Amino acid sequence: MKTLTIYPINGLANRLMALISAVRVATLTGYRLQVIWEKDQSCRAMLSDLFEADFDVISLEEFWKQNQAKKLTIVDANDAREKIPEFIDRNDLEIFRYDGLLILPHALFIRESILLVSHHFFFTEDDSNTFNSDRKRMAGLLSGEFSNFRPLPILRELADAYSEPLRRGIGLHIRRTYPHALTEEGLERELTQWSFPSVDYYMNLLPVIRDRTGLDGKIYLSTNCKVTKSEVVTRLGEANVLTYQARALDVSYSVAGIQDAVVDMISLSKAPLIIRFNESTFSFFSAMLGGCHQAIVYRDGQTLLKGPLEY
Template identity: 25%
Template sequence: MTNLGSITLIPYAGLCNRMRAISSAIYVSIHHNVPLKIIWNKSHNCAAHFTDLFYPIDIQGVTFKENEQFLHKLHRKGIDSLIIKPILKLKYDQVVYDFNSDALGDITNFINKEGNSLIKTCYAIGTYYDYNKIFRPIEHIDIHIKQLTSLFSSNTIGVHVRRTDHTISIKESSDDSFFRLMDSELATHPQTNFYLATDDDNVKRKMEEKYGNKIITTHNTPLCRNSVEGMQHAVVDLYCLSRTRKLIGSYGSSYSGVAAEIGKINLMIPRHNS
């Protein structure tokens, strides 16, 4: 174990981008005995307070603040780089933006061994800590999750189809590529059914037309993430996916990856050319 200084983390972007950044930062905090402060800011793509979604984090050495200070709330990259980052360097010994452990390895190889570091990222900064020990859905969300998962059997497979503005998911994980994997599962295990989570009503319609009562999904729920209600439904879908037997997810989607991590289940990614 290496003793480091303190870390302030500002996770940003969508829900699961934030969750993976927080999970990995907590792992660093615990395993390197470093105090961690997390600052959670509402934004257009994650329009909820943390406590609108989850119970407060209760882990020794970890503190949590919401919407703290003007400088910490700005997230426009141009302004951040040109104006805000130099100002933050007056407060912190080190300021690190968009660190990604997949590309660079563990954050502890890059930050100061002493002093205070600010890390602002939407990526993992190292190994994940157990999501289930960090993120506990609040009561009424948990009730909804339990209602939906009561419809599952031991043969229920999760299907997450990411659309709208996620161009790489749309390109790489086409509707037909999902159909091929789902058809294969049904050919092997005819009793299989699917829990479908998607941000596109047209996908729901196609899936229900093709698979009928093999599809479990929700209707008349907000698909966008610019409201508290929409964010709460995102948590419901996320945890329902995590409680399936395995998951057919979307290429390049952190949501698919985090659902699989929460449930410790196998993740299959359909590709249009496979």
């Protein structure tokens, strides 16, 4: 049987974007889906630590052992060339890209074995023609595929506990507010592009959003910074802030921390509106799951209210 192998890379939300895309593409094309899932500094949990799924999950080492004798077609969506052995011919395929989405040409699916390295949405050429480059409709289509990933029961139960308290609430996702990144050795180094809006900015924005939307319920806070959590709780009052951050604040990105991030992602999706930074795929994925409206904060200080699924 023809096989589509997806190798999702980078952080949790990036990987899930690629995975739900792969589920749909495999269904449309009749390919058997196989997933390579590797731990790295961005995600130290295996897929089985987070979700129940109905497809084969293997390691990168196992994949190359199984396919050494084959000529594979490689679709490298993210310049992850160091992961692709030189002996594979990858010059016979055109890749179409626009607006950050990868469009796979219909002609690709005459190949027996395809390996796609990706961290974002991708579609078949037929899909892109049907939806006329409307990313909102594309995201809506893919959000339904997430039913193929069932969070482990304990994670789902924790997230479901926030359904009622957030009926008129707001989800608030604040990434680390200081320049921060993790190297392979776990050492911090500064990167200016990792600098995000301050807590003050979000706190000043919150009453404006409440006034414009009429949402007067509790805040669900998702952050990966202990100082940020403490400041928001102090400013808003402990009774007004819901959060599940027992382990997600662990900067080592441990298995337990990634499990808590799944709880965060699903819990955010329970709110009618999410305030988020525009470059955060994590909070966009949450908005996509819940069909949430969004208040999107940009680096230049502007904030735009957008509907569900708009990126």
